[in-house]
Amino acid sequence: MTGDGPGVTLAESGEFAVIDRLVAGRRQPPWVPLGPGDDAAVIACPDGRTVVSTDMLVEDRHFRLDWSSPHDVGRKAIAQNAADIEAMGGRATAFVVGFAAPGHTITAHAVDLADGMWHEADLMGAGIVGGDLVSGPQWVVSVTALGDLGGRTPVRRNGARPGDVVALIGDLGRSHAGYELWRNGIEQFDELRRRHLVPHPPYGQGEVAARTGATSMTDVSDGLLADLGHIASASEVSVDVSLDLLAADLDAVAAAGAVVNADVRQWVLGGGEDHALVATFPTDPPPGWRRIGRVLDHPGSQPRVTVDRVPWHGTAGWESFRVD
Template identity: 55%
Template sequence: MRDETVGEAGEFTVIDRATQGRVQPATTLVGPGDDAAVVAAPDGRVVATTDMLVEGKHFRLEWSTPEQIGRKAIAQNGADIAAMGARPTAYLVALGCPPSTPLTVTDGLTEGLWAEAAVVGAAIVGGDLVESDQLVISVMALGDLEGRSPVLLSGARVGDVVAVCGRLGRSAGGLALLAADRDGAPELLAAHRVPMPPYSQGPVAAGAGATAMTDVSDGLLADLGHIASASGVSIDVSSAALTGDAVLNSAAVDLGVDELAWLLTGGEDHALAATFPGDAVVPEGWVAIGTVGEGGGVTVDGKEWQGSVGWRSFGK
């Protein structure tokens, strides 16, 4: 039996399937169904970010299920909120798709979106559905600082310690396996399909005095480069402090790739990287990997990294 499509069901049927029966947190004062949502902002400030995933560029349906894609769309936005030292509270999702898209695909996306939002106690409060030539998912995330100051890219100071929380290189390893049509290392494939940002550690780092913070979306060196540039400092990463694992190492050997390159330049892990004052105690769960100095740029073991430093949307 052929699956019903979005074009056959119509816009409002698809939206109803995405929103009916869903539970909203107390912070959602007006949820889906009105002209706009109303979300409580107890702090008096709202942290906001947005990101977009385009089929064929950021995901492939032959590599990931619709549910996994939905979770990834929420995770990458939630990681940005966490990197500001805030807690995600609500998401707005805009979806573009061809009329021929099966409802099983949009239903799967919906399940993934709501499931990942629930991980941090948030929900989908609104969005849009339009016709497009390919599947496009645009997410806006809102967050609450809960009285804390936002942790900016521009706050790193000479003498600070650089630390990370979360796994590095695993998404890059999973992507490389998929591109090579290898089905081994399910842990790496899962890491690429559904990242697991350490959401709660953003506020923890802020409370511990983090001076700057970012999520690792483009690659560790690339994202630390944003901190170095915004703060007017240099950052040196110690390769010995970066810890891979047996699974990552085995995949790197199998594919003839340098594991360190995945750790330093692999994107979409959505781990958190932050700088802390040199005399501060790095929070539990964080690993010190480098130092902040005078000058500019990012080095590895005191030397410039040779090769790509990470993802560039319009790079070659």
């Protein structure tokens, strides 16, 4: 066993030695009766259900190793999966991870990736309970999150009703701002550039929304208007967003927008990957949530999302395989 000293690669270390290194010294939460090391792990599901979601990140498509450290990639992969569990009103309890990488990958970078995953999982008290390490031509990180609903009904996308308030917690536009800064080689705005590499979902607020009576919820992964479009379609309603109510987000990215000469409304309305939570409430939203719009009827027309009562003509958000 050659360990993970400077320059040692996955091919030199070997699969089983690397796995031993990735797993060693991690402390599992109490609801994980059996963690890594056997054919499968065992997770407690106290209310007799589990919530499950999966996401795959491909090198040079979802992250770039010249922008992100492996630690950043690990944090992002866990964060975006945890946000999906939050968006159902649950809390992530455990993750399993598939990781493909070339044999010439530095073993210490794989360890850094795992450290980033554990760093992010620790933010919500979850464990990484299993995985698969395989050889492949480029990095692919596939994460599956399991979560607990605490006895609550899952908050789906299909429960929004005309008259509900649309409210949000977390940030919009930061990840997209950061992306444009990286892409243009701008070295200012550290915080925004960091946000593109590692989102900050508002952990715990999915549960808060569920307890407060949210009628629908999703996380902003594709872009605010696209994700509200999913709620509008599933709920057969329209949603109107007010730009005035997004002033805090527009202001936060205005200086960066000026530097790269961009319309920051597009970043805030169409930029994905910040993993804010957006939900609809029949009453006032819980503390910390910001009202950003209103659920409307859709008499006779397609369910749709408008901005200040008119259709938005920019991009609504991300779609895989889109050529643009």
